[in-house]
Amino acid sequence: MPRKDSNEIYAGVDLGGTSMIAAVVTAKGRILASREASTEAVKGDWAAAVDQIADTIQKACRKARVRPATLSGVGVGAAGAVDIVKGVVVSAPNLGWSDAPVTRALSRKLGVDVHLDNDVHVALIGEHALGAARGAKNAVAIWVGTGIGGGILVDGRLHYGSRGSAGEIGHMVIQVDGPICGCGRRGCAESLSSRTAMERDVRALSEAGQRSAALRIMDEIGKTRMTSSVIQKAIDETDPIVLQVLARAQKAIGVLVSNLVNVLDPELVVIGGGIAERLGDLFVGPIRQFAYEGFIRQSDRETVRIVTSTLGDRAGALGAAFMARDRS
Numbered sequence: 001m002p003r004k005d006s007n008e009i010y011a012g013v014d015l016g017g018t019s020m021i022a023a024v025v026t027a028k029g030r031i032l033a034s035r036e037a038s039t040e041a042v043k044g045d046w047a048a049a050v051d052q053i054a055d056t057i058q059k060a061c062r063k064a065r066v067r068p069a070t071l072s073g074v075g076v077g078a079a080g081a082v083d084i085v086k087g088v089v090v091s092a093p094n095l096g097w098s099d100a101p102v103t104r105a106l107s108r109k110l111g112v113d114v115h116l117d118n119d120v121h122v123a124l125i126g127e128h129a130l131g132a133a134r135g136a137k138n139a140v141a142i143w144v145g146t147g148i149g150g151g152i153l154v155d156g157r158l159h160y161g162s163r164g165s166a167g168e169i170g171h172m173v174i175q176v177d178g179p180i181c182g183c184g185r186r187g188c189a190e191s192l193s194s195r196t197a198m199e200r201d202v203r204a205l206s207e208a209g210q211r212s213a214a215l216r217i218m219d220e221i222g223k224t225r226m227t228s229s230v231i232q233k234a235i236d237e238t239d240p241i242v243l244q245v246l247a248r249a250q251k252a253i254g255v256l257v258s259n260l261v262n263v264l265d266p267e268l269v270v271i272g273g274g275i276a277e278r279l280g281d282l283f284v285g286p287i288r289q290f291a292y293e294g295f296i297r298q299s300d301r302e303t304v305r306i307v308t309s310t311l312g313d314r315a316g317a318l319g320a321a322f323m324a325r326d327r328s
């Protein structure tokens, strides 16, 4: 890792399907200011989204009293498949984009270098630098949200594979002939245990019998989606449908984790995303138990840590800033 002047300042952006966070960060990782914005209105229009990213960075800079032109680099982590060399978001179903040349457009707008990677890759960079994966050489990140994203750290570096597409952990098939996935195939981990999958299962069980408290809570607080806060409120009410669906999702993620541990032999698996951050070990604990059951080497129970991310929703923006620092 090249050492940078510690006075240099970077911006990092975590760009998700529902919202983005832009943070202004020192080379050592101190967040000077951050801003959030909804990405709902720019879904399907990457050019409008680039304007919004630039605007959000500028607002965060203003809050931090930093002139945007003096930034030493900008990093963007986008929810989707990314070509990091060309700086293009190749396919991002949750953002409604394909072949979006985000790096070039944003760099032209801000007049600074921009670097792009996948959102979970940058979250893993953040967790590796300052969070749950600090000091680890071999780690796996699994982020559960609208979909399931992943990142793999091998010998202290992100693993990209031969074409840059490694880490599609959410599309590992867990159940042959299982539910249809956003990728068009069946039975991927994402189709069984993303927040979207959990909502589908809660709705299906509610139609078949007693109505889930989660649906009532969504009505009450005016949400159209089963967010992590809705899931938590339903758990607080011991809603049997949500508890059943959650347990099924945790089992599928546990199987996913054991497959990854058996193949990659990491020291650590970090589980993140809104639901993991909100529920903590209530979410990760059962995943850990199911994962342990699937370990080929049962002695690894003692040594493989399966933990919740510790940087919360700042992991992505922080990691994106570090990516810009290390690639500038």
Ligand SMILES: [Zn+2]
Pocket (backbone or CB within 6 Å): 170, 171, 181, 182, 183, 184, 185, 188, 190, 191
């Ligand atoms: Zn899939």
